[in-house]
Amino acid sequence: MSGYPCIKDIYKIFLQVSSVRYSSLALSEVSPSPLSHDTVSRWLKSRCFRPKDLWRLVEPSIKLVAE
Secondary structure, three states, X not given: OOXXXXXXXXXXXXXXXXXXXXXXXXXXXXXXXXXOHHHHHHHHHOOOOOHHHHHHHHHHHOOOOOO
């Protein structure tokens, strides 16, 4: 992950709490550390995220409750 700040953890939290906006611009606006939307976009383009990969990252934080 050289050349990029610790975006993975920030992005993971952003996806967990964001209910509508998932863009790099939205993340750059709410990031606790200074991130430009270009930096976020370049980081996302440098990674290959499949749905199962993202699920593996967030699954421990999700409580599945049967109603």
